[in-house]
Amino acid sequence: MSYLKDIYRSMSSMLSGMQLTGHYFMNFRKAETEQYPDNRLTLKMSPRFKGELTLLHNVQNMHKCTGCSACQLACPNGSITILEKRELTEDGKNKKRLQTFVWQHSMCTFCSLCVDSCPTGALKMEQRFEFTVADRKTLTKTLNKEGSQLAPDLR
Amino acid sequence: MPELETITETGEYILNVGPQHPATHGVMHLRIKLDGEIIESIEPVLGYIHRSIEKMSESLTYRQLIQMTSRMDYLSAHINNTGVALTIERALQVEVPQRALVVRTILAELTRLASHQLWWAATGLDLGAVTPFFLGFRDREVITTIFEEVCGSRLTMNYIVPGGLMEDIPNGFAERVNKFLIDFEHHLPEYDQLLSDNEIFLARNVGIGILSKEEALSFGCSGPMARASGLSCDVRKWHPYDLYSSLEFNEVLLTQGDCYARYKVRIREMYQSIRIIKQLINQIPEGEYQAKVKKIIKLPEGEYYERVETARGEFGVYIISDGKSSNPYRIKYRSPGFSNLASLSALATGGNIGDLVAIMASIDLVIPDIDR
Numbered sequence: 001m002s003y004l005k006d007i008y009r010s011m012s013s014m015l016s017g018m019q020l021t022g023h024y025f026m027n028f029r030k031a032e033t034e035q036y037p038d039n040r041l042t043l044k045m046s047p048r049f050k051g052e053l054t055l056l057h058n059v060q061n062m063h064k065c066t067g068c069s070a071c072q073l074a075c076p077n078g079s080i081t082i083l084e085k086r087e088l089t090e091d092g093k094n095k096k097r098l099q100t101f102v103w104q105h106s107m108c109t110f111c112s113l114c115v116d117s118c119p120t121g122a123l124k125m126e127q128r129f130e131f132t133v134a135d136r137k138t139l140t141k142t143l144n145k146e147g148s149q150l151a152p153d154l155r
Numbered sequence: 156m157p158e159l160e161t162i163t164e165t166g167e168y169i170l171n172v173g174p175q176h177p178a179t180h181g182v183m184h185l186r187i188k189l190d191g192e193i194i195e196s197i198e199p200v201l202g203y204i205h206r207s208i209e210k211m212s213e214s215l216t217y218r219q220l221i222q223m224t225s226r227m228d229y230l231s232a233h234i235n236n237t238g239v240a241l242t243i244e245r246a247l248q249v250e251v252p253q254r255a256l257v258v259r260t261i262l263a264e265l266t267r268l269a270s271h272q273l274w275w276a277a278t279g280l281d282l283g284a285v286t287p288f289f290l291g292f293r294d295r296e297v298i299t300t301i302f303e304e305v306c307g308s309r310l311t312m313n314y315i316v317p318g319g320l321m322e323d324i325p326n327g328f329a330e331r332v333n334k335f336l337i338d339f340e341h342h343l344p345e346y347d348q349l350l351s352d353n354e355i356f357l358a359r360n361v362g363i364g365i366l367s368k369e370e371a372l373s374f375g376c377s378g379p380m381a382r383a384s385g386l387s388c389d390v391r392k393w394h395p396y397d398l399y400s401s402l403e404f405n406e407v408l409l410t411q412g413d414c415y416a417r418y419k420v421r422i423r424e425m426y427q428s429i430r431i432i433k434q435l436i437n438q439i440p441e442g443e444y445q446a447k448v449k450k451i452i453k454l455p456e457g458e459y460y461e462r463v464e465t466a467r468g469e470f471g472v473y474i475i476s477d478g479k480s481s482n483p484y485r486i487k488y489r490s491p492g493f494s495n496l497a498s499l500s501a502l503a504t505g506g507n508i509g510d511l512v513a514i515m516a517s518i519d520l521v522i523p524d525i526d527r
Contacts, residue, residue: 010354017349021286032293046300048325050307076219111222111313116321117450125307 045127050110052128053103055143062151063144064122067098071114071123079107080114089155098144105131105139120154163188167195170508174203180277180515181522185499189508197503197511199496205526212486217243217317217452220486225311227490228524230270231465233306234263236315238463241396242472243317243452246459252443255319257435260397261332262305262314263463264428268339269298270466271421271428274519278418279350281516282359287350294342297335304331317452319445332436336429343425351422360415364502364514367412374501375494378468379420380518384412390464404431414517421519451481467491467519492524 034043045051057063069082085099115123133139161169172185184200208227212220221239225232237259244251276291299309304325306312314321350356366376371384381388389406391399407423409416456478462471468491475485495518502514 013352013354013357017286017353020345020348032296046304046307048305048307048322049303074218076215076222109222109311110308112307112321113218113222113313116316 045129047127048125049127049129050112050125052105052126052131053108053114053143054124054126055101055122056124057145057148058151061145061148063098063148064120064151064154065098065101065144066120066122066150066154067096068119070117070119074113074117076111076113077107077109079104095155097150101143103141103143105141106136166190172511174200180520183520183522183525185511187508187511192507192509194503194506194508194511197500199499201526203526204523206523208527209486209488213482213484216481217454217483220483221315221317222311222313224488225313226523227488227527228465228467228470228492228521229310230273230521231266231467231470232311233266233302233314234463234465235470236313237263237397238461238465238470238472240315240317241463242459242461242474243454245461246454246457246474246476247317247448247452249318249446249448251319251446253440254442255444255446256398257439258320258324258444259315260399260402261432261435261439262302263397264431265298265301265332267466268425268428269295269302271425272298274421274466274516275346275350278516281512282356284350284353284356287346290342290345290349294339297338301328301331301335304328316445316448318448319443321445323444324439329436329439332432336432336436340429343422343429346422351418357415359510359513360418360517361413363414363510364506364517365411365413366498366502368410370498370501371412374498376468376498377491377494378464378466379407379417379424380468380495380498382407383409383416383420385410388469390462390469394462396461396463398435402431402434414513417517417519453481454478454483462489465491467521467524468495488527490524490527492521496520496525 036043055063055065067082067084072080072082081102081104082098083100083102084096086094087097089095110125112125115125131139163169168189170187170189172187174182174184182203184203186198186200188195188197206226208223212223215223221236224235224239228235272291272295276288276295279285279287279291302312303309305328306314366380366384368385371381371386376384376386377388385408387406387408390396391404392406404427407420407427409420454474454476456476459474459476460471462469464470469489470491471489473487473489474483477484499514499518502518503511506514
C-alpha cells in the first residue's frame with residue numbers, strides 16, 4: 001500500500017511542477033530576454049549606466065576640466081593621466097591648464113570614483129558600452145577634443 | 156610526482172574535478188580519491204584566481220579599496236562594500252544620515268534576494284532541471300535593472316562611500332521596488348511548486364551531505380550553511396548594523412543539516428528579505444544622503460573589525476591603521492565562502508561521487524570570494 005502511495009506522491013509532485021511549466025507555456029507573455037544585437041537602435045541604457053568615460057564638451061567646444069588631477073588621484077587603477085601646460089591668462093597670470101586628458105580604457109574598472117571626485121563636474125560615464133576594438137593601442141584615449149578650451153567661468 | 160598519478164598504490168582512483176568544470180561555478184579544482192563510487196577523501200586546490208586583493212588594498216586609499224570588495228563575492232557586492240564602509244565610519248565615528256542607512260538596508264536585502272535567486276537557478280541546473288534557471292533569472296533580471304538605475308552597474312556596483320551613498324537614489328525607486336515585491340511575492344511560491352517538493356530533487360537532497368552543529372561551529376561556517384545545522388549565527392541579529400536592530404525579521408533556523416535543509420533556509424530567507432524591504436520601502440526619509448567625510452581619509456591609529464551578513468554568511472573586515480598614511484597598514488577580509496568550503500570534506504567523504512554536485516550546489520560557492 002505504501003508502495004502505491006509513494007508512486008502517487010512522486011507522480012503528483014512532478015505533475016504540479018509540470019503544471020507550472022504548462023501554465024507558462026499556455027499563458028506566454030512578452031519575452032523577458034532582450035534580443036541584444038538586433039535591438040541596438042532601440043536599446044536605451046539607464047541614465048546612470050557606467051559606460052565609457054567622457055569629458056563633457058558643450059557646443060562651443062568648451063569643457064570644465066581645470067586640470068586639478070583630482071580624478072587621477074582618486075582612480076584606483078591609475079587609468080587616468082592628466083598632462084598639464086602653462087598658459088598666460090588675460091590678466092597676466094601664469095596658470096595651469098589641461099593639455100591632454102589620457103584615459104586608459106583597458107585599465108578602467110568603471111567604479112566612477114573619478115566622476116564622484118571631480119570638483120567641477122566635468123566628467124561623466126556615458127551610456128556607450130560596446131568597446132571591442134581590433135588594436136589594443138586604440139584603448140588609450142584622449143578625452144579632450146581637438147582645440148577645446150576651458151569654460152570661461154572657470155578661468 | 157606521485158600525486159599526479161590517477162591510480163594510487165592501494166588501488167584508489169584519483170579524480171580531478173576542475174579547474175574548468177561547470178559544477179564548480181568557477182575556477183576551482185577538487186582532488187578526489189575514489190574507492191569505486193565512494194569518496195574516500197576530497198581536497199580543494201585553491202589559488203587559480205588569487206588576485207591578492209588584500210595586499211593590493213594596502214596601496215590604495217580608503218575610498219579606493221571599497222570597489223575591490225565588489226570583485227570578491229560578486230553576488231553580494233553591495234553588502235561587501237557596506238562592510239568596508241562601516242569599518243571606516245565606525246573608526247572615524249561618523250554618523251551616517253538616516254536616508255543613507257535606509258537605502259543601504261534596502262539594497263542589501265535586494266542583493267541577498269538576487270544572490271539567492273541565482274543560487275536557486277543554478278541549483279536546479281546543477282541537478283538537471285533547466286526550468287528553474289529561467290524562472291530564477293526572470294526575477295533576478297528585475298533586481299539587476301533596479302541596481303543599474305540606482306548604482307549604474309548591474310553586478311560590481313560601487314555605490315557605497317564612507318559616510319553614506321555616492322549619489323542620491325533616482326526618482327521612482329520606491330515604486331520600482333514595490334512593483335518588484337508584488338511580482339516576486341507571487342513568484343516565490345512557484346519556486347516551491349516547481350522544485351522544493353519534486354521527488355527527484357528530494358531524492359538527491361534529503362539526507363545528503365549532513366553537517367552537524369558541532370562541525371559547523373568547528374569549521375567556522377556561517378550564513379545559511381550553519382543555520383541549516385541549527386547554529387544561530389546571523390550577524391544581523393547578533394551584531395546589528397545599519398537599521399537591522401529596529402527591524403522585525405526572524406533568523407531562519409533548521410536542525411537537519413543536510414542539503415535540503417540548506418535549500419529550505421535560503422528559500423525562507425527570501426521571505427524574510429521581502430519582509431524587511433516592505434518595512435522600509437515606503438518610509439525612506441528625506442534629507443542628506445551622505446555625511447561630510449574628508450576627501451582624504453586617515454583612520455586613527457589602531458585596529459578595527461566590523462562584520463556584515465552577506466548572502467553566504469559572515470563577512471568581516473579587519474583594518475590596521477598606522478594613523479599617519481591614507482592607506483591601511485594591513486587589511487584582512489574574513490570571507491564566508493572560504494570557511495564554508497572547508498566543510499566540504501566533512502560533507503562529501505563517505506558519500507557517492509554523484510552527490511558531490513548536490514553538495515557543492517548547496518554550499519553556494521562563489522570562487523572569487525574563496526580565493527580573493
